[in-house]
Amino acid sequence: xxxQTETPKAKRGLKSAGGIADRLPASWVGRLRVLAPLWTxxxxxxxxxxxxxxxxxxxxxxxxxxxxxTLAILGTGMTFVLxxxxxxxxIASVVTLTGVxxxxxxxxxxxxxxxxxxxxxxxxxxxxxxxxxxxxRFRIPSFMSTLAVSLIASGxxxxxxxxxIIFEISELSSFLGSGRIGGPNGIRVxxxxxxxxxxxxxxxxxYTRYGRYVYMTGANKSAARLxxxxxGLITASALAICGFTAGLAGIVNMGRLGSAQPQVxxxxxxxxxxxxxxxxxxxxxxxxxxxxxxxxxxxxGTLRNGLDNIPSIDSFLKEFxxxxxxxxxxxxxxVFSGKAPRDRT
Amino acid sequence: MxxxxxxxxxxxxxxxxxxxxxxxxxxFDLREGESHALVGENGAGKSTLMRILAGIYSDYEGEYxxxxxxxxxxxxxxxxxxxxxxxxxxLSVIPELSVAENLFLGRQPYTxxxxxxxxxxxxxxxxxxxxxGFDLDVTRPLGQFSLGTQQVVEVLSVILSxxxxxxxxxxxxxxxxxxVERLIQLIDDLRKQKRSIIYISHFLEEVxxxxxxxTVLRDGRKVATLDRAxxxxxxxxxxxxxxxxxxxxxxxxxxxxxxxxxxxxDLNADVFQDINLKVDAGEIVGVYGAIGAGHFDLARAIFGxxxxxxxxxxxxxxxFPLNHTASHAIARGVAYATESRRKSLLMDEPIYRNVxxxxxxxxxxxxxASRELEMARPAVASVxxxxxxxxxxxxxxxxxxxxxxxxxxxxxxxxKVLIVSEPTRGMDVGAKSEVxxxxxxxxxQDYAVLVVSSEPETVLAVADRVVxxxxxxxxxxxxxDATLDKDVLMRLL
Numbered sequence: 001x002x003x004q005t006e007t008p009k010a011k012r013g014l015k016s017a018g019g020i021a022d023r024l025p026a027s028w029v030g031r032l033r034v035l036a037p038l039w040t041x042x043x044x045x046x047x048x049x050x051x052x053x054x055x056x057x058x059x060x061x062x063x064x065x066x067x068x069x070t071l072a073i074l075g076t077g078m079t080f081v082l083x084x085x086x087x088x089x090x091i092a093s094v095v096t097l098t099g100v101x102x103x104x105x106x107x108x109x110x111x112x113x114x115x116x117x118x119x120x121x122x123x124x125x126x127x128x129x130x131x132x133x134x135x136x137r138f139r140i141p142s143f144m145s146t147l148a149v150s151l152i153a154s155g156x157x158x159x160x161x162x163x164x165i166i167f168e169i170s171e172l173s174s175f176l177g178s179g180r181i182g183g184p185n186g187i188r189v190x191x192x193x194x195x196x197x198x199x200x201x202x203x204x205x206x207y208t209r210y211g212r213y214v215y216m217t218g219a220n221k222s223a224a225r226l227x228x229x230x231x232g233l234i235t236a237s238a239l240a241i242c243g244f245t246a247g248l249a250g251i252v253n254m255g256r257l258g259s260a261q262p263q264v265x266x267x268x269x270x271x272x273x274x275x276x277x278x279x280x281x282x283x284x285x286x287x288x289x290x291x292x293x294x295x296x297x298x299x300x301g302t303l304r305n306g307l308d309n310i311p312s313i314d315s316f317l318k319e320f321x322x323x324x325x326x327x328x329x330x331x332x333x334x335v336f337s338g339k340a341p342r343d344r345t
Numbered sequence: 346m347x348x349x350x351x352x353x354x355x356x357x358x359x360x361x362x363x364x365x366x367x368x369x370x371x372x373f374d375l376r377e378g379e380s381h382a383l384v385g386e387n388g389a390g391k392s393t394l395m396r397i398l399a400g401i402y403s404d405y406e407g408e409y410x411x412x413x414x415x416x417x418x419x420x421x422x423x424x425x426x427x428x429x430x431x432x433x434x435x436l437s438v439i440p441e442l443s444v445a446e447n448l449f450l451g452r453q454p455y456t457x458x459x460x461x462x463x464x465x466x467x468x469x470x471x472x473x474x475x476x477x478g479f480d481l482d483v484t485r486p487l488g489q490f491s492l493g494t495q496q497v498v499e500v501l502s503v504i505l506s507x508x509x510x511x512x513x514x515x516x517x518x519x520x521x522x523x524x525v526e527r528l529i530q531l532i533d534d535l536r537k538q539k540r541s542i543i544y545i546s547h548f549l550e551e552v553x554x555x556x557x558x559x560t561v562l563r564d565g566r567k568v569a570t571l572d573r574a575x576x577x578x579x580x581x582x583x584x585x586x587x588x589x590x591x592x593x594x595x596x597x598x599x600x601x602x603x604x605x606x607x608x609x610x611d612l613n614a615d616v617f618q619d620i621n622l623k624v625d626a627g628e629i630v631g632v633y634g635a636i637g638a639g640h641f642d643l644a645r646a647i648f649g650x651x652x653x654x655x656x657x658x659x660x661x662x663x664x665f666p667l668n669h670t671a672s673h674a675i676a677r678g679v680a681y682a683t684e685s686r687r688k689s690l691l692m693d694e695p696i697y698r699n700v701x702x703x704x705x706x707x708x709x710x711x712x713x714a715s716r717e718l719e720m721a722r723p724a725v726a727s728v729x730x731x732x733x734x735x736x737x738x739x740x741x742x743x744x745x746x747x748x749x750x751x752x753x754x755x756x757x758x759x760x761k762v763l764i765v766s767e768p769t770r771g772m773d774v775g776a777k778s779e780v781x782x783x784x785x786x787x788x789x790q791d792y793a794v795l796v797v798s799s800e801p802e803t804v805l806a807v808a809d810r811v812v813x814x815x816x817x818x819x820x821x822x823x824x825x826d827a828t829l830d831k832d833v834l835m836r837l838l
Contacts, residue, residue: 209705209712216702222688225650226681227703227754228672287693 037279037295040329044299048306055309065191068301070095070253072194072294074272076201077128077245079293080238082276083205085218085285086142088239090131090150091246092269094124096262097157098250103260104160107168117172121247127153128243132236142239154264161262169254177255190252197245202290214238218285275300278329299329349376352510352541353398353429358407360393367393368405369565375510380532380542382556382573384549385585389562391545395512398543399431400424430508434515434636438499440488445470447487448502473501477531493524497531504540511535512543517551518637521816529555547635548838549578563587582832603627605659606793607679607762609647612656616642617817620656624762624793629784631808631825632797635838639817641684644764644797648681649674661761675703680755684767684797686747692740696730697721699739700754707758724753728783745776752783763787764795769803781806801831813837 048055074091081088098120105116127149134145179189205211216224217234224231249268254260279296281288303325307318355373359366368390375381383391396402397409400418409416411427418424421431438447446453448470454462470483479497487495496516503511517525532542532555546552552559559576561568561584568584604626612620617639624630634640645651647658649671658665660677674681680703683689690699700721705712708720718735725735728749730742739750748768755763768784769777784807788794798804804811805825813821815838823829 207711209708209710212698212705212712216691219693220688220691223691223702225671226648226683226689228670228675228706230670230672 036333036335037292037299037329040332041295041299041302044302044306044325048302048309052306052309055306060305060309062188062191064298064301064305065194066188067305068275068297069188069190069194070249070256070268071272071275071300072297073197073245073249073252074268075276075293075297076194076197076290077242078272078276079201079281079288079290080205080214081142081242082273082281082283083214083218083285083288084235084238085221086135086235086239087273087283088128088131088146088242088246089143089269090127090146090153091242091249091272092266093150093153093157093264094127094243094246095250095253095268096264097127097153097160098124098247099254099260100157100161100166100262102173102251103166103169103254106170107166113170113172116170117251120251121244124247124250125240125244128240128246129236131243132239135239136232136236142235146239157264158262161260163262165262166260167258169258169260173251173255174258175255177252178258179255190256193248193252197248198290198294205289210234210237215286218282218287220286271300274326278326278333280333349378351375352377352412354408354410355394355398356408356410358394358397358405358409360397360402360405367565368397370407371562371565371567373560373567373570375541375543376557377541378536378539379557380536380544380555382544382546382552382559383562384546384552384559384581385562389585390565391562392514393565394562395431395514395543395545398424398510399429399512425503425506425508428507428509429512430503430506430510431512432496432499432503432514432516434518436492436495436499438487438495438502440495441486443484444474444481444487444490444498445483447498448473448483448505450502452506473505474498477501477534478527491521491524493520493527496520496524496528500531500535504535508540510541510543512545514545515547515636516544517546517548518635525551547835549581549835550838552581553578561585578836579832582835585835586831604661606661607647607795608657608659609643610657610659612643612646612653612658614639614642614646614651614653617646617814620819622812622819622822624795626761626793627788627791628810629788629794629796629808631804631811632795632814633801633804633811633834634799634814636799637816638799638814638838640797640799640814641766643814644681644766644795645683647674647762647764647795648679650681672706676706678759678761679764680760680762681764682748682751682755682766682768684770686744686751689751690739690747693738695736695738696725696742696750697735699750700724700735700757703754704758720757721753724757725750727756728753729779743776745780748776748780749783752780756787759790760792762793762795764797766797767799767803768796769798769800777803801834804834805829805831 054060074095078088078091101123102116102120105111105119106113131142131146131149134140135142176189176193180186181189181192205214213224213229213234216227216229217231221231275296276293277283277296278299279288279292279294281292303322307313307321313321351374353375355371358368358371358373360368371390371394373394383394385391393402397405400421400423403417403419416427418427439450442450445467449466454465454469456462467483474481474483477497479494481490481494487498500511516528520528529551532544535542544552544555553573556573558570558572559581560570561581563585568587571581605623606626607624609620609622620643622630632640632643642651646653649669652668655667658669660679663677665673691702697718701708701712701717704720708716721735726733730746730749730753739747742750752765752768765784768780781803784794784796796804796807808825811823811825811829811834812819813823813834821837823833
C-alpha cells in the first residue's frame with residue numbers, strides 16, 4: 001500500500017531529474033524556512049526605516065556595512081568552526097595580538113610592509129593551528145584549548161606593547177581599515193575585504209569537497225569517519241581558518257582605529273558568535289553556512305545602528321533593547337524552523 | 346522448591362507496538378528463592394516482558410500481581426520501591442566514583458552534621474562485598490575493576506536498595522569465563538537469601554546451570570515453562586525454534602580457495618583474540634555471535650576503526666599496516682556498512698550525497714552535484730530504494746530503505762571486500778529479504794562479502810560459510826549447507 005502512494009511522488013521526482021532542478025535545492029519553501037532570520041532582518045529594517053528619517057539614507061546604509069565588516073571577517077572563520085561543532089573563544093585576543101604585533105614590527109623594528117602584516121596574520125593562523133592540534137590530537141575540548149590560546153594571545157599582546165598604545169601604523173593597514181576606493185565617498189576597503197572573505201568562504205563551504213567534509217564532521221562525526229574522512233584534520237583546519245580570519249580582522253581593525261590598542265575588546269568575541277548563531281548556524285555543528293552568517297551580521301548591524309538613529313531612545317537603554325530583540329529573534333528562529341516540536345520526540 | 350510461595354505473577358499479558366503484537370496472552374510466575382530463566386529468539390518478546398516486569402512499560406493488557414495484590418507500575422523507580430530491580434545489559438554504574446559510592450548512590454549515609462558519612466559507607470560496602478566473597482578496596486574508582494566486578498557491584502547496589510526480585514538481562518554477555526563462574530556463584534548465594542532472579546540469556550549452557558525453571562517464548566507467546574531438572578538443552582532449543590532439531594553437527598569446511606580477497610591472521614584486540622578467517626571472491630562468509638561476542642568490533646577492526654594489538658589483515662594480496670586508517674582501507678577496496686544506520690548516514694542530506702560520501706576523494710576538489718547524481722543513480726536504482734528519487738533526504742526513508750542506501754553507498758565504486766554488520770536489524774520481512782538478495786547479487790558479481798550478525802536467520806540465509814564467535818574467539822568454521830541450522834549455531838555459543 002505504501003508503495004502505491006509513493007509512486008506518483010516518485011514519478012514527479014524522476015521527471016524533474018537531470019534538468020536544472022538537480023542544481024536547485026530540493027524545495028524553496030524549505031530554503032526560506034531555513035532562512036527564518038531573514039524575516040527578523042526584514043522586520044527590523046521596516047521598523048527602523050519608519051521610525052527614523054536618517055536610517056535609510058545611503059550614507060547610513062554604508063555605515064552599517066562598515067560597522068559589521070570586522071565582525072563579518074571574524075564571523076567567516078567562526079562559521080567554519082561552529083559548523084564542525086567546535087568553538088573558538090580566542091578570536092578577540094588574537095585580534096588584539098595581531099594589531100599590536102604588526103604595529104610593533106612596523107614601528108619599533110622597522111620591518112618594511114607587507115612583512116609585518118603577513119607575519120602577524122601568520123602568527124594568528126599558527127595560534128589557530130595550536131588550538132586545533134590541542135583539541136584533535138590531544139582531545140582537549142576546543143572550548144578549553146581556545147580559552148588557553150586566548151590568554152596566550154592577550155598576554156603576548158600586553159608583553160609586546162608593554163601596555164602602551166602604538167600610534168604609528170603602516171599605510172597598508174590603514175588602507176585596509178579606513179581607505180576608500182573611488183573618492184572620499186567611495187566604497188570602503190574594509191567592506192570589500194569582508195565581502196571577499198564571506199564570498200570565498202561561501203564557495204569553499206558550498207562547492208568544494210573540503211566544505212562537504214566540514215559539514216559532515218559537524219553533522220555526524222561517526223558517519224564522516226566511517227566514510228574515511230580524517231575528522232581531526234578537518235576540525236584543526238577549521239580552527240586554523242578561524243585564526244587566519246581573526247588575524248586579518250586584527251589588521252583591518254587596527255587600520256580602522258588608526259592605532260594598535262593593547263586592550264582586548266571582549267565584545268568582539270560575543271558579538272561574532274552571537275551574529276553567526278543568530279543567523280542560524282547551529283552551535284552543535286553541521287547546520288548553517290555563510291548566507292546565514294550574513295543575515296545574522298546584518299541583523300546585528302541594523303539593530304545597533306538603528307537604535308543610534310532614533311534620537312528619542314534613552315542611550316542607556318540601548319543595550320537592554322538590543323538584548324530583548326536578540327532573544328525575540330532567537331525565538332522566531334525556533335518557531336519558523338520548527339525545531340521546537342522536533343526536539344521533543 | 347515447589348513449596349515456595351509465589352512472589353509475582355503475570356496473567357494474560359498482551360502488549361502491542363503499533364501494528365506489531367509483541368506479547369500475546371503471556372502468563373508468568375516467579376517463586377521465592379527461585380531463578381527463573383526467560384529464553385527465546387530475538388524478537389520473541391523477552392525484553393518486552395522484562396520491561397513490563399521492571400515498570401518501564403505501563404500500558405499493557407493483563408494483570409500483574411505482586412505479593413497477591415494487583416499492581417501497575419508507572420516507572421522503574423516505583424517497581425524498585427516495591428522490590429523489583431533490574432540489571433541492564435549495559436551497566437549503569439559510574440566508573441569515576443568509588444566502589445562504595447556506587448553501592449550507595451543516592452542513599453549515602455549521613456553524619457549528624459549532614460555530611461556524607463564516609464567511614465560508615467566504606468565499612469558497610471566492604472562488609473557487604475565480603476559477604477559475597479569479594480575483598481576489594483572500596484575507595485578505589487569502580488572503573489579500575491573488571492567488568493565482572495562492576496556487575497557484582499551493580500547487582501549488590503540494586504539489592505541494597507531493597508530488591509527482592511532481580512531481573513538480569515544478558516548478564517554474562519561481556520564477561521570472561523571466570524567472571525561467569527563468579528556470577529553463577531553469586532546467583533546461588535542470592536537464592537539462598539530467598540531472593541528471586543529472572544535470568545535472560547542467549548547462552549543456554551548457562552541457563553541450564555543457573556535456572557530452576559525455564560520459560561520459553563516464541564513470537565510473543567509463551568510456549569512452555571519447564572523444570573530444569575526434567576529438561577535437556579536440546580529440548581529447550583527445539584521449543585525456542587518450534588520444531589525438532591537436527592541431531593548431527595555438519596562437517597567443518599574444507600574448501601579450495603581460488604582468489605582470497607580478505608585474509609585475517611591472528612588478529613588480537615581487547616575484545617577478540619586469535620581471529621583467523623578468509624573470504625574469497627564470490628563468497629559470503631557469515632560471522633555469527635551473540636551480542637558481546639566481539640564480532641562487531643572485529644568488523645570495525647578490519648575496516649580500520651577499531652584498535653588492534655597484533656595480527657595481519659591482507660586485502661587482495663596486499664598486507665595492511667597494523668591499525669590502518671579507514672581511508673587506507675577504502676582506497677584499497679574495503680567497504681563497511683555499520684550496524685547503526687544512525688551512525689553512518691546523514692539524515693538531513695539527500696540520498697545521493699549519502700551515497701557519494703566516501704567517494705568524494707575521487708571527484709576532485711569540487712564535486713559537482715550533477716556528477717554526484719550520475720554516480721549515485723545506478724547504485725540507488727540497483728538496490729531499489731523507495732522512493733527512488735536520489736534527492737530526497739535519507740531521514741524520510743523507512744529503516745529498510747535507509748539500509749539500502751547504506752549498502753548502495755559502497756557499490757557505487759565497486760569494492761573488493763564488503764563488510765556488512767547486522768544488515769537486517771529491525772526490518773520487516775519484505776525489506777529483510779530484499780536486502781539479503783542484494784547481498785547475494787553482490788556475491789554473484791564476485792565481491793567478497795562478510796556478513797556480521799547476531800541474528801542466525803540472516804547469516805544462514807546468505808552465507809556460504811559461517812564462522813561462529815563466542816566471547817571473542819572463533820569457535821567454529823562451518824559450511825552452510827542443508828544440514829546447518831539455527832540450533833547448531835545456538836548450541837555453539
